[in-house]
Amino acid sequence: MRRPDILNPLFAEVEMLDGVGPKLKKPLDRLGLERVRDVAYHLPERxxxxxxxxxxxxxxxxxxxxxxxxxxxxxxxxxxxxxxxxxxxxxxxxxxxxxxxxxxxxxxxxxxxxxxxxxxxxxxxxxxxxxxxxxxxxxxxxxxxxxxxxxxxxYSLAEGLTQPKVASLVAQAITLLPELPEWIEPSQLERAGWPSWSGALKLAHRAENVSARDRLAYDELLANSLALMLVRADNRARKGRALVGDGGLRGKLQLPFPLTGAQQRSIGEIEGDMAQEAPMLRLLQGDVGAGKTVVALEAMLVAVEAGAQAAMLAPTELLARQHFETLRAMARPTGVEIALLTGRDKGRARESILMGLLDGSIDIVVGTHAIFQDSVAYKDLGLIVIDEQHRFGVAQRLMLAKKGRRAPHTLAMTATPIPRTLTLANYGEMDVSRLDELPPGRQAIDTRVVGQDRLVDVVEGIGRHIGGGQQAYWVCPMVREAEGQSDDIAAAEARYAALKERFGDTVVLVHGQLAPEMKDAAMARFASGEAKLLVATTVIEVGVDVPAATLMVIEQAERFGLAQLHQLRGRVGRGSEKSVCLLLRGEQLSETGRARLALMRETQDGFSIAEEDLELRGGGELLGTRQSGDTPFRIADLEQIQRLLPAAHDDARLLVERDGGLSSTRGEAAQILLYLLERDYGVQLLRGG
The missing domain is CATH 2.40.50.140 (Nucleic acid-binding proteins)
Incomplete structure (x- = not known):
């Protein structure tokens, strides 16, 4: 879509601002400030x-x-x-x-x-x-x-920038703001007491102005809701394919436990969607250990029974490999061909997988972003399963959807229990299924809060634990201590060195900065039981399943969000043995930190934890936003999302229903909105009924 001329000043390169040359552009790029609009939206932190x-x-x-x-x-x-x-x-x-x-x-x-x-x-x-x-x-x-x-x-800074320099650039950007036609109804503006768009941006840089911030947050929430709804409308308008299985393959599955009522209900909802020509767009939410992978496999086998292929997309290679091993074990009696494809696969092995997808001999592929690259083609892709959906943008999701001859069905999954408000913000275009019960036989995890002053006792307890042949995790909040950081921030590499000196080669290390081969080798030693203690960062938050590991130590636990603590705790308690989670707290513990750890000790209901986490953090504390559902907003804080999103969602629905997808009859304001939506969300949206 051609950019409306009135927006040209906003999308000018940042170099047009006085004082911005090659040297200054580097720190601006690190902050994502590439255009005049980015600078104008670089609102003060405080x-x-x-x-x-x-x-x-x-x-x-x-x-x-x-x-x-x-x-x-x-x-x-x-x-x-x-x-x-x-x-x-x-x-x-x-x-x-x-x-x-x-x-x-x-x-x-x-x-x-x-x-x-x-x-x-x-x-x-x-x-x-x-x-x-x-x-x-x-x-x-x-x-x-x-x-x-x-x-x-x-303002937030990057190395090479100062507060006066950023303030100077912002002042210049503000003078270039055009007076855009209003897309909010005048009566709503008057009722809320909000300024115009440009007025709100100017006010937001001058002082704490609730009205200005609310106006900008509402714009962001409205745009997000519109994009999600238009994607949904576009999805429904596309020609899909009804996929109905005969149950032949699913009846042969070797499941580790009987299906729960929640799993059966979710499978029924998914089957009903896939039986329609309109492509399914459904989110499967499940607490730790609720059995999402089994539901996903049932859905993929429906596609295979109907003569189509299925693809499962994971955000990390570690998670992709875990899914591949789990699916292959459960589906072995069915004879279904399952392959793994990641960016690491090269040469003949990669060519063999690509040929199998093209000729249809591979029924299900599991992988990272590699599975939707240009060189990957499918014979008949009928279902896409996307794990940890919030880590992928709309554009990435649609790149995979284009691999089907007709619009494939899409099942997104998240292992993070998300408060209902944030579910609406992130997945407003999707129908939602919830796995809100655990399989039988899963034991509660004994969760204890321990002071950092008892570190020696904890290390001795680890020694007894692994000395008895059992396995354990030790999670740290960072890879290595950053320059200038206080000594009490636990770093995985330093902790690994200390524990390895004590316990020898039975200790392994995994973090996101390790080479994939080193991560795989460490995980393989731990999964096989050869290594007894895994020291890691939050890279093990999801996708790591070692039933023999029954002890989890989380150091500086107050530095993690509640939902992330819940995910980490869920790495243990996956077998029949009693499991323990030790939350090591630092000396400086705020009231909020104390309340978080107390809640972790008291409950294991991930959905309750997510809702309480949102309440405890409130609008002013954004730490851990990703751990509660990865809000896609740079302005709207959690309090504003809760307060303004319902109205923005309703207003977006009215716009779509009244104007058939923001048709050109709405004039210049609609054209501006459409351009911004297409540019910011990376998809071609509907322009007509």
Whole structure:
């Protein structure tokens, strides 16, 4: 679709802004700020509100202030790495130290000459008996521009960018905003008290403005809902194929346990959808261990019984390999040919799989994004199963859908229990099936919260556990300690080194930065029982199934979201033996962190945990958003999603139903919306009835 001319300033390259050259473009690219629109939407993370004081007696420790000072002395540290201090006096003679570290001392020498008055902005702190401001935010000459920056935005940065530089670029981008025709009904704008689109963007950069932020969040939620609904309408309009199986293959399945009522209900819903010509678009939500893979296999065998092929897409090679092994074991009595295809497959092995998919001798393929590359063709792809759906964009999903001669049916799965509001946000175009009961015989996992001060006891317990022939996981929140991070943040590589020194080669390490061959080798040793202790990051959150592992240690557990803790805990308790999960908490535990860990100890219902996680985090704490369903929004926070999404969803439905997919009869506003939807969601959307 051709871009409406009014949008051209927004989509200009960021280099058109003054001061942006090759050097500055690199950090801007790291922040995803490639065009003027991206810069305008780079909203402040927070605002610093300062108070203008006549002297330090009026200010409190920890307060952000602006105060007039006169430097009296410069003091260098004897230690090269020590602080550089400028002593200064306020109007009544109170003494304050302006403290600098590193190269910033050169700036201090220039900005703060002795005897010349300056206005200084920063956070007032105490160091011993002396008041100080460390690295002042601003030092301005008498009467200088921006003398009283009482409310200032704080933006996220990348190396090579500063707050003043980003603020300057934002100010330029804001001046280029066009006045777009309004797509929200005037009565709704008036009722909500919202500004125009451009007005909202300008306000959102100046101060904490709920009305402006709500307007922009609503726009984002409306666009997301429209895209999902138009994709659904497009899917229903496409010519599909009814797939009805005779049950011959499914009757031969070798299942590890009888189907639960929830599984039977979900299979029935999926069969009913696949029996229609309109392509199925269904989400299967299941808690840890609820048996989603069995339901997916039943659905794929329906396709094979009907003479078609099926493909299962997984986000990681580790998960793809796990699915492949599980499906092959269960389907062995059926004689169905199942293949694995990942980006690592090369040469003759890859060519053999590609030929089997093309001639139909391969019935089911499991793999990563490699299964929808241009070189991969299918004889008759009838069903797509997408695991961990939220990790794939709409465009990626449709690339695979185009592999079918006719529109294939689609079953998406997620192992993360998602609050209903976020389900609507992420999967609003899909029908939903829920696996809300566990197979018989699954034991509850004994969950305990243990202080970091008992680390030695935990390590000794691990020794007894693996010494008795059992297996265990040890999960850390990061791969290695980052420069400048505090020592209490557990790093997998350091923990692995310490545990290996204690327990020898029975310890293996897995994290996302390892080469695939090393990950596979470590996982193979652990799965076979040769290795007894697996140290890992959250790469094992899903797709790892070792029934003999009965102990899970999660270090710095308060740093994880509740839903992610629930997923990690679900790696144990998969066999008949009693399992234990130890949540190692740090010394500094907030009330929210304490409540999270207490909830993990009290319940194992993933759906309840997901809803409670959303409540505990609220709108202001976005940590762990991905763990509760991967919200696709850069503006709308969790509180706004809960509050504004239902209305945005209803308004989107009205637009689609009233205008038959936002036809051109709605004028310029509709054309702008259509262009933005097509560009941002990467799909060609309907323009007519």
């Amino acid at each position: 605002f610093v509100t300062r108070r203008l004081v006549d002297n330090l007696d009026e200010a409190g420790e920890g307060e952000q202030i602006v105060v007039r000072l006169t430097p009296t002395e410069h003091r260098s540290s004897r230690n090269q790495r020590g602080p550089y201090r400028v002593l200064a006096q306020d109007a009544v003679g109170n003494v304050l130290a302006l403290t600098y570290f590193g190269r910033a001392s050169y700036t201090a020498k220039k900005q703060l000459p002795v005897g010349e008055t300056r206005w200084v902005a920063g956070k007032l702190e105490r160091y011993g008996d002396m008041l100080q401001i460390v690295h002042p935010d601003h030092v301005l000459e008498e009467g200088g521009a921006g003398l009283q920056r009482l409310c200032e935005p704080v």
